[in-house]
Amino acid sequence: xxxxxxxxxxxxxxxxxxxxxxxxxxxxxxxxxxxxxxxxxxxxxxxxxxxxxxxxxxxxxxxxxxxxxxxxxxxxxxxxxxxxxxxxxxxxxxxxxxxxxxxxxxxxxxxxxxxxxxxxxxxxxxxxxxxxxxxxxxxxxxxxxxxxxxxxxxxxxxxxxxxxxxxxxxxxxxxxxxxxxxxxxxxxxxxxxxxxxxxxxxxxxxxxxxxxxxxxxxxxxxxxxxxxxxxxxxxxxx
Amino acid sequence: xxxxxxxxxxxxxxxxxxxxxxxxxxxxxxxxxxxxxxxxxxxxxxxxxxxxxxxxxxxxxxxxxxxxxxxxxxxxxxxxxxxxxxxxxxxxxxxxxxxxxxxxxxxxxxxxxxxxxxxxxxxxxxxxxxxxxxxxxxxxxxxxxxxxxxxxxxxxxxxxxxxxxxxxxxxxxxxxxxxxxxxxxxxxxxxxxxxxxxxxxxxxxxxxxxxxxxxxxxxxxxxxxxxxxxxxxxxxxxxxxxxxx
Numbered sequence: 001x002x003x004x005x006x007x008x009x010x011x012x013x014x015x016x017x018x019x020x021x022x023x024x025x026x027x028x029x030x031x032x033x034x035x036x037x038x039x040x041x042x043x044x045x046x047x048x049x050x051x052x053x054x055x056x057x058x059x060x061x062x063x064x065x066x067x068x069x070x071x072x073x074x075x076x077x078x079x080x081x082x083x084x085x086x087x088x089x090x091x092x093x094x095x096x097x098x099x100x101x102x103x104x105x106x107x108x109x110x111x112x113x114x115x116x117x118x119x120x121x122x123x124x125x126x127x128x129x130x131x132x133x134x135x136x137x138x139x140x141x142x143x144x145x146x147x148x149x150x151x152x153x154x155x156x157x158x159x160x161x162x163x164x165x166x167x168x169x170x171x172x173x174x175x176x177x178x179x180x181x182x183x184x185x186x187x188x189x190x191x192x193x194x195x196x197x198x199x200x201x202x203x204x205x206x207x208x209x210x211x212x213x214x215x216x217x218x219x220x221x222x223x224x225x226x227x228x229x230x231x232x233x234x235x236x237x238x
Numbered sequence: 239x240x241x242x243x244x245x246x247x248x249x250x251x252x253x254x255x256x257x258x259x260x261x262x263x264x265x266x267x268x269x270x271x272x273x274x275x276x277x278x279x280x281x282x283x284x285x286x287x288x289x290x291x292x293x294x295x296x297x298x299x300x301x302x303x304x305x306x307x308x309x310x311x312x313x314x315x316x317x318x319x320x321x322x323x324x325x326x327x328x329x330x331x332x333x334x335x336x337x338x339x340x341x342x343x344x345x346x347x348x349x350x351x352x353x354x355x356x357x358x359x360x361x362x363x364x365x366x367x368x369x370x371x372x373x374x375x376x377x378x379x380x381x382x383x384x385x386x387x388x389x390x391x392x393x394x395x396x397x398x399x400x401x402x403x404x405x406x407x408x409x410x411x412x413x414x415x416x417x418x419x420x421x422x423x424x425x426x427x428x429x430x431x432x433x434x435x436x437x438x439x440x441x442x443x444x445x446x447x448x449x450x451x452x453x454x455x456x457x458x459x460x461x462x463x464x465x466x467x468x469x470x471x472x473x474x475x476x477x478x479x480x481x482x483x
Contacts, residue, residue, distance in 0.1 A: 015483055051326050055481045069480060074328040085319035089254050101246035102329050126257070142323070 004029050005150055005181035006050060006068075011059035013045050020045045022204040024059070028183060032169075032176045034195030035185040036224070042204040043185040044082060047154045050183065051079035063150055075103065078143035082154040084135040085142075088128040092119055092138050095127060099142045113141040116171060118164065133160045140168075151175060153184045157191065169194045192224035200228055207231050239330045247337020248344075251311070255345060265307070265345055269299040269353040277361040292363045293444035294417040296353055296372065300346045300380035301437060302408055308342060308387030309400045316391065321478070331475045339384050339471065346380025347373070367447035371456060375447070378463050379440045385470025392477030411437035416445070436466035 004027035011024040020042045035043050048054035049061050052069015061068040063077060086095045096110045114123050117137040122130060127138055140156050153172075157165045169191070172182045176196070184195070192198050193212050200208040200215070208215050208231045212224060219234075221227035255262055276295055280287040315321040324334060350373050357363040358372075365372060386407060394400035414424065414432040421432050421442075432438045443459035446452075 053322055053326055053481055055483045069326070071328070074326060077326070079323070079326050081319050081323070083319055085323040087250070087254065087320060088318075089257050090250070094250075094253060098246055098250040099327070102243050102324065102327050104242065104328070 003065075005064060006183070007060075007062045008049070009060050011046075011049060011061060012057045013042075013049065013054060014057045015045070020204055021049070024204070024206065026199070026206060026209075028181060029197075030176060030179065030181045031196035032172050032182045032184065032194070033197045033199065034192055035183065035199050035201055036189060036192050036228070037185075037187065037201030039187055041201045043187075043201055044154055046201070047079070047152050047183070047185055050150070050152050051077060053079070075146065076149045077152065078146065078148035078150070079152045080136075080140050080143045080154060080156055082158070084127075084139035086127055086135065086138045089126060091126050092123045092130075092141075095138055096141055096145065100145050103146050105145050109145050113144045116144050117141045118167065133164070136160075137164075147175070147178070147180065149180055151180050151182045153182070155185055155187065157186065157188070165191075189223070189225040189228065198224070200224075200231060202232060207235060239332050239336075243329050243333040244337045244340065247334055248340040251338055251341035252344065254311075255341070261307070265303060266349055266352055269303070269349055270356045272299065273353055273357050274361065277357075286364070288361065289364055289448060291417065292357055292361075293372075293448045294415065294441045296350075296357060296376055297379050297415075297437065297440040297444045298412065298417075299353060300350055300376045301383040301440065302404070303349070304342050304346055304380040304383030305387040305408060306401070306404055308338065308384045309391045309394065309403060310397050312338070312388050312391035313394055313397055313400045317396075322482070325478065325480045331478045334478065335388060335471050335474055338388065339381055342384045343377060343381050346384075347377050350376030350380065363448070365448050366451045367453060367456065371453060372444065372447050375440060375443045375456070375460055375463075378460055378467065379437075382436055382440070382463055382467040382470065385467045385474060388474035389470050389477065392474070411435045414438065415441040417441060436463050439463050439466075 006028040008024055008026040011021050012019065013021040024046065035046065037043055045054055049056060050063065050068055052073065063073055066073050092114060093110065096113055100110050114120055117140055119134065119137055119141065122134060127135055136156065136158065143151060157168055172184060176182045195212060198210065198212050198215055199206050210218070215224065215227050216222070219227040219230040221230055273292065273295055276291060277288050354369060354373050354376065358365055358369055390403045390407060391400060394403060414428060414435060415437045421429055421438060424432060439459040439462040443456045446455050
């Protein structure tokens with residue numbers, strides 16, 4: 001069996017008085033793994049830990065055998081934050097050209113990334129003049145510049161139209177097929193069905209883990225939203 | 239450290255400034271207007287008061303302007319998530335800081351050439367020493383502003399707070415730099431404090447260049463300002479954290 005891309009063990013993150021992540025142990029392999037849960041359940045903190053930008057209280061996160069965030073991983077892990085982390089006062093092309101220079105990749109990759117997120121028509125527009133969905137696609141395009149081995153995407157499809165959302169999920173699967181591990185969070189339950197593996201998260205813990213079909217079957221629910229509710233109800237009944 | 243990344247940061251910052259026409263105009267025109275205003279104020283007074291105050295102001299403008307511009311821009315990088323993204327990429331902290339220092343250093347060079355040109359060429363500021371050295375002092379001074387701006391941006395949570403650092407960091411230096419009361423005539427405690435502040439050396443260097451053709455003293459002052467700027471950049475690098483809470 002292939003070694004996991006990510007190994008998380010006993011991960012605890014305390015912020016202020018809140019235990020945001022509460023002793024998480026988890027392995028993530030290739031394919032598209034979805035992280036679903038309500039807003040505020042710790043999804044972003046977990047993603048930040050994978051990207052190596054989160055200060056950990058205790059526990060370890062290793063990616064491809066190295067400590068998350070360590071120097072050898074910086075070129076191999078792509079991380080897209082929920083808010084678009086690009087320069088508003090630069091055009092789409094200028095943004096990508098800059099990040100390409102930092103990452104040491106060529107101009108061809110800039111064109112390919114822009115095409116992958118379907119922004120060819122807007123490439124010379126200043127990011128500040130784009131819509132919210134277009135801005136987050138610019139941010140996503142930056143992560144696609146290098147075809148990273150691990151792609152961590154924090155709610156990449158929020159506010160996008162259904163056609164584009166479908167295209168992006170197809171893109172995530174293509175990346176996974178070409179060997180990347182893709183880790184995507186969402187609070188939209190209907191996106192769950194598109195994942196190879198699904199993690200349901202609530203209050204800093206993983207409450208269900210499996211393929212979407214397995215989770216539905218285990219809970220006897222017809223969709224993931226109901227599966228989520230029945231897992232929560234079962235946990236409350238214990 | 240990588241020259242490619244440093245260069246990319248500098249080009250990107252310059253592109254952002256070029257895009258922002260109003261800021262660019264303020265950066266380049268405002269110092270010239272203010273120095274002209276100063277010259278005009280002294281027009282009816284006997285003696286050469288402009289020669290006494292002008293050099294100090296030439297040292298002040300690049301410092302204040304670059305301090306403000308840098309602290310706000312860096313804060314924007316921090317709060318907008320782009321800094322975090324860059325630090326999660328293969329980018330050295332020094333690449334980031336030097337990229338900024340180079341970009342703003344270039345802007346400061348143009349700014350200083352214009353301000354010195356207006357002062358010496360149009361307003362008749364009588365400079366005994368070499369004019370190019372006057373410009374160099376202004377540029378190093380601007381880099382000092384950039385370095386301190388980078389540093390304080392770590393302690394501001396909002397742009398509003400960042401602007402408040404201006405009076406805290408700049409005004410004491412402005413009062414004690416010898417422009418109002420010659421530094422030698424300050425009370426002992428204040429003179430010692432003034433000796434510890436970088437702007438004092440920048441103003442000393444400018445004033446010296448106006449009255450004398452010797453440059454040894456100027457180079458020493460310049461070295462002190464440059465050392466402060468480097469220390470500021472080093473402290474700034476220490477505030478860039480790859481991991482945050």
